[in-house]
Amino acid sequence: MKKSGVTLSLTFALLSLAIASRAQESQALPTADARYKTDILLVVAHPDDEGAATPYLARALDEHKRVTVVFGTRGSSGANEAGAEQAAALGAVREIEARNALTTLGITNVWFLGGKDTASQNVLLSLANWDHGESLEQLVRLVRLTRPEVILTFLPGTFIGEDHGDHQTSGVLATEAFDLAGDPAAFPEQVAGPTKRLEPYLENLRPWQAKKIYYFPDADREDIFREKGPDYSVTEISKSSKLPYWRMALDSFRAHQTQAKSFLDKVAQMDEAQIEKMATSDSFWTESLHFVLGKSLVGGSVTGDIFEGITAGAIPFARPEISPEPGRPELSVELSGPYSFYAEFRRAHGLTHLPHPEPPEIALQGHTTMVIPLWVRNQTAKLQEISLAASLPAGWTLQSGAGKFTVAAKQVAAAQVEILLPAVPESETKKPEPQNVTVRANSNGQSIGEIKLRVELRKRALPQ
Ligand SMILES: [Zn+2]
Numbered sequence: 150m151k152k153s154g155v156t157l158s159l160t161f162a163l164l165s166l167a168i169a170s171r172a173q174e175s176q177a178l179p180t181a182d183a184r185y186k187t188d189i190l191l192v193v194a195h196p197d198d199e200g201a202a203t204p205y206l207a208r209a210l211d212e213h214k215r216v217t218v219v220f221g222t223r224g225s226s227g228a229n230e231a232g233a234e235q236a237a238a239l240g241a242v243r244e245i246e247a248r249n250a251l252t253t254l255g256i257t258n259v260w261f262l263g264g265k266d267t268a269s270q271n272v273l274l275s276l277a278n279w280d281h282g283e284s285l286e287q288l289v290r291l292v293r294l295t296r297p298e299v300i301l302t303f304l305p306g307t308f309i310g311e312d313h314g315d316h317q318t319s320g321v322l323a324t325e326a327f328d329l330a331g332d333p334a335a336f337p338e339q340v341a342g343p344t345k346r347l348e349p350y351l352e353n354l355r356p357w358q359a360k361k362i363y364y365f366p367d368a369d370r371e372d373i374f375r376e377k378g379p380d381y382s383v384t385e386i387s388k389s390s391k392l393p394y395w396r397m398a399l400d401s402f403r404a405h406q407t408q409a410k411s412f413l414d415k416v417a418q419m420d421e422a423q424i425e426k427m428a429t430s431d432s433f434w435t436e437s438l439h440f441v442l443g444k445s446l447v448g449g450s451v452t453g454d455i456f457e458g459i460t461a462g463a464i465p466f467a468r469p470e471i472s473p474e475p476g477r478p479e480l481s482v483e484l485s486g487p488y489s490f491y492a493e494f495r496r497a498h499g500l501t502h503l504p505h506p507e508p509p510e511i512a513l514q515g516h517t518t519m520v521i522p523l524w525v526r527n528q529t530a531k532l533q534e535i536s537l538a539a540s541l542p543a544g545w546t547l548q549s550g551a552g553k554f555t556v557a558a559k560q561v562a563a564a565q566v567e568i569l570l571p572a573v574p575e576s577e578t579k580k581p582e583p584q585n586v587t588v589r590a591n592s593n594g595q596s597i598g599e600i601k602l603r604v605e606l607r608k609r610a611l612p613q
Contacts, residue, residue, distance in 0.1 A: 172347065183356065187217040188456075190297035190359070192288065192323035195224040195266070195317035196247035197405045201365055202301055203254065203398035204383040205438050210255055211388050214456075217258040217295045218251055219288065220237075220244075221279060221319045226266035230410035230565065242407055250404035254397065258295065262287050262322075268312055270511065270611045272309065272321060272487050275314035285329070288322050292330035292340055293354040298459050300327050300362045302443055304592050306496065306505050308368030309512040309583065309605045316367045317487075324362060324443065325496050330493060331358030331466035358466045360459050362443040364503075369512075371439070375505040378440040384429060394410040395428040443500060444469075468497040479528045482590035482598035484509065485563065486522035503582050510583060510599035513609070515573035516609040518548060521588055535592045537566060542584040544571040573608045581606050586596040 189209055192272055198246055201204075206216050223373055223606075225240030234242050264279030284398055286487045289458055292300075302323035303316040329335040333356045342353035366374055383395040390397055403413055416424060442451050446467050449458030474496070483489060488509050495501050536553045550566030568587050573581070583603040590598040 154611070156410040162319050168428060170484070177374055180315050181294075182558040185217075186215065187258065187295040188214040188298045189216045190292065190295055190321050190323075190458050191216065191218045192299045192300060192302040192322070192326075193218070194221040194264070194303070194319040195227065195314065196220055196243040197224070197250070197402070197408050198303075198316065198319075199247065199251065200398060200405075201303075201353060202438065203250075203401050204394040204434055205276075205301075205381050205403075205440075206256070207254055207390075207394045208381060208385070209455075216254075216256045217291075217297065218247075218256060218260075218292055220247060220259070220261045221264040221284065221315060221322070221406070222266050223261055224266060224408075226268065229407045230405035234407075239407065241407075246404045250401045253401040253404065258360075260287075260291055264315070266549065267318075268611055269314045270312045272307070272314050272317040273490060274304070275318040276321065279318055285322055285325055286336055286339075289315055289330045290327040290352070290354065292326050292359065293357045296357045296463075297453055298361070299361050300359050301440070301455075302362070302364060304364035304368075305508060306366070306367065306368075306491055306503065307511060308506060308602070309370065309510045310366070310368035310369055311468075313611060320364060321494065324500070324586070327359050327362045327444070327499055328469045331356045332468070337431075339555050351548065356466060358446065358464050360447045360464060361445045361449075361455065363440040363455060364443050365438070365440055366504075370506070373506065374439060374441050376452060377504055378442040380437040380439050381432045382437050384425075384436060392426070395425070395434055398406060398434065399424070399428055412448070430457060443503065444498075469497070471499070472501050474497040477526060477528075478597065480533055480535070480592055480597045481526045482537075482564075482588075482600065483524050483526070484522065484600050484602075485524040488522075489524065508603055509587075510603040510605070511613065512605040512607050512610050513570060513613055515570055515606045515608065517570055517584075517612070519568045519604065519613060520568055521550070521568070521586070521600065523564045523566065523588070523590075523600070525554070525556050525562045525564055525590070527560055527562070529557060532557050533589055533592055535597065537564065538589050538591075539566055539568065540585070540587040541568060545569070545584075545586070555599075570604075570606060573606050575608065577608065 174308045193199055199273050222601040223240030225236050229239050251259055262284045264284055267275040267278040300323050303320040305317050305320035333340050339352045339354045341351040343351045383394050387394055449457040495503055532555055534555050539547050546569040548567040548569050556562045583605040588600040
């Protein structure tokens with residue numbers, strides 16, 4: 150009796166366990182929203198900048214890639230050819246133009262950071278005006294939300310070209326987000342989840358490491374970017390639309406009436422052959438779109454397809470490899486401002502291979518003042534006297550910054566040389582040759598540094 154009683158109660162216990170587990174079938178825990186998963190995240194500065202990549206995006210969409218676009222600003226200080234609206238009202242109009250342009254291609258996941266347009270070639274001014282920290286936080290959030298395989302963006306660097314500081318800034322932020330979004334210690338409040346209702350501060354995102362980042366340069370020169378990444382024909386015919394990719398890109402661009410109404414009206418009067426000739430010319434998309442490989446965490450060749458080496462699923466977070474700081478003599482002079490920033494940026498993000506001009510270059514408007522920002526490093530234990538002198542092309546005038554200076558012991562001091570540039574006559578039609586400017590620094594009769602810059606004078610250019 151006793152024995153069978155034990156058996157009975159054990160059976161009862163197992164039976165009730167089975168009933169209980171059947172009553173509580175396992176419940177799926179919530180995971181990331183699949184509607185926002187993307188293959189390509191394009192990060193650019195202004196509404197209409199997406200045009201730098203649309204012939205490639207049209208091709209990627211043919212291959213069923215999911216595309217997301219992030220704009221840094223709403224373009225509120227651009228021109229308006231379509232109406233009277235200006236400033237923030239123009240920004241509201243341009244947001245819709247950008248959304249319409251992308252909808253034409255089938256792209257609907259589009260976000261805007263809170264950046265403000267900054268008319269300058271100086272990336273540091275744009276970073277400040279975009280609230281660098283806030284914009285980066287939002288971009289990291291969007292990377293974690295959209296989980297891109299690949300990020301495409303402007304190449305961060307200073308070049309003779311349009312060289313817009315905002316374009317450079319989109320490339321800087323995209324690179325920083327590439328390196329931070331996978332790091333659970335970066336913006337951890339985005340990664341943590343709320344434990345109670347009505348605790349709307351923690352976001353329950355997961356870290357995400359994108360696999361590759363590619364850049365497109367905003368530079369006139371092409372030589373230093375050749376063979377640094379893949380090329381995509383813009384004249385090839387799309388499988389889905391049966392139109393060449395340049396045509397799909399141009400049809401998308403039609404939405405940007407505020408920026409290009411007069412141009413688009415002119416295009417409407419042209420025949421197809423004339424339009425193709427224009428769209429595939431140097432001032433447009435040329436024959437092909439060229440990308441520069443920034444980083445791949447999944448192998449693949451430099452000039453191979455953007456998706457080469459990419460397979461589905463997450464990869465582990467990869468902290469960027471930081472290159473050591475270069476050795477410097479105890480007393481030295483170097484270019485500062487955006488130039489030293491980019492040298493540090495390339496070292497900090499494992500991008501020392503990224504093409505950049507040597508000597509550094511910039512295009513400036515005639516009859517403006519050029520500023521050469523310098524850092525003078527004195528790591529000796531004594532106050533040091535240094536002298537700065539500049540060699541300039543004929544007609545260029547040194548305004549200030551040359552002469553003798555002292556730098557206290559163990560200090561890094563800022564100095565700057567200012568040069569008045571000659572005017573470029575409106576009648577000038579020749580493409581200008583870049584000129585060389587050299588700043589020499591001496592101390593105790595010995596050279597402590599020589600800084601060279603290549604400068605192209607233009608009738609019009611963004612402020613330095
Ligand atoms: Zn732009």
